[in-house]
Amino acid sequence: MISIVFFGTPAIALKSLEYLYNSDKFNVLAVVTQPDKPAGRGHKLTMSPIKQFAIEKGLPVFQPKSIRKEPEIISELKKLSPDFFVTFAFGQILSQEVLDIPKFETINLHASLLPKYRGANPIQRAIINGDKKTGICTMITELGLDCGDVCLKEVIDIPDNMTCVDLFEEISSKSPQLIEKTLTGLANNTLIPQKQCSDGVCMANKLTKEETLIDWSKTAQDIHNLVRGIYKFPSAYFMHNGKIIKVLETRVLPEQGKCGDFVRLSKEGLVVGCGKDCILLVKVKPEGKGEMPARDWANGQHILQK
Secondary structure (H helix, E strand, C coil), rough: CEEEEEEECCCCHHHHHHHHHHHCCCCEEEEEEEEEECCCCCEECCCCCHHHHHHHHCCEEEEECCCCHHHHHHHHHHHCCCCCEEEECCCCCCCCCHHHCCEEEEEEEEEECCCECCCCCHHHHHCCCCEEEEEEEEECCCCCCCCCCCCEEEEEEEECCCCCHHHHHHHHHHHHHHHHHHHHHHHHHHHCECCCEEEEEEECCCCCCCHHHHCCEEEEHHHHHHHHCCCCCCCEEEEEEEEEEEEEEEEEEECCCCCCCCCECCCCCEEEEEEECCCEEEEEEEEECCEEEEHHHHHHHCCEEE
16 A cells, blocks of 8 residues: 655645545545635635545645745654655745655645746646647656656646636546556656656646736737636636726627727627627626626626616
8 A cells, every 4th residue: 555645725625635545546644735814804714625625534634834944843753754745735845855855755746737837826827828729747857847747648638718716627527547547657666757858848826816807908818818717716807997807707899899888788698899700798797796697797887778
């Protein structure tokens, strides 16, 4: 049985932890996750999904603020003598001292086809950039950012209306089997990791607030990609009468309209002119209100009504 310590924090990593825990091939010795954080209107300290699962199963949980600077936790991890560390959206950079603890390697699951989209936001960036395909990789963790040797890859299609939430779920579902194949292949010496090629390296940097504001001078397709690429995380938006209007669902229309103007209302929503083509706003979330059809919002604002 292969012994592992699982490093992860958000819900996207939960299915992988569950799979490894329930498998008769692996022994999950402990979990490492981020400290509890305030959440919701009451800012109540909330456990990560990974911690919740570990507590339910009676697994030891470590929550370093910065694992590189916490020798007590490092010492405890060394005592566990794991075969592998498995990291999936953990959220902290590991030191060489930590990477050297496992008998074999530290394996990271990264949500792109490396070397493309190294960094923090590979899922969102792939959709925002209009990619038709992305994927997942298992890789040997090194000190550099997502630059280690790649163990296995799996390609995932991105349909035109897929949102980042849809892609998160797809990646979450496909990751456990890829991690299993990687760990067993490395332990049995039947898998040889491959160095990343230097061609096609690009970064998936964290999104800025400025990027989430819709620029109507861009093409309707670019705006559509932005909307689905950051769907609810944190959502694309525009300003109207001093209020933030988040845009949750759109469609591209092959027609012309003045850039940034409300062109017309249809049964499906509100049509807005863009740099190229028009975009149909189907669903929005006005500031201080819940989600609603864009047509209802436009009617409430008396848009295009004389």
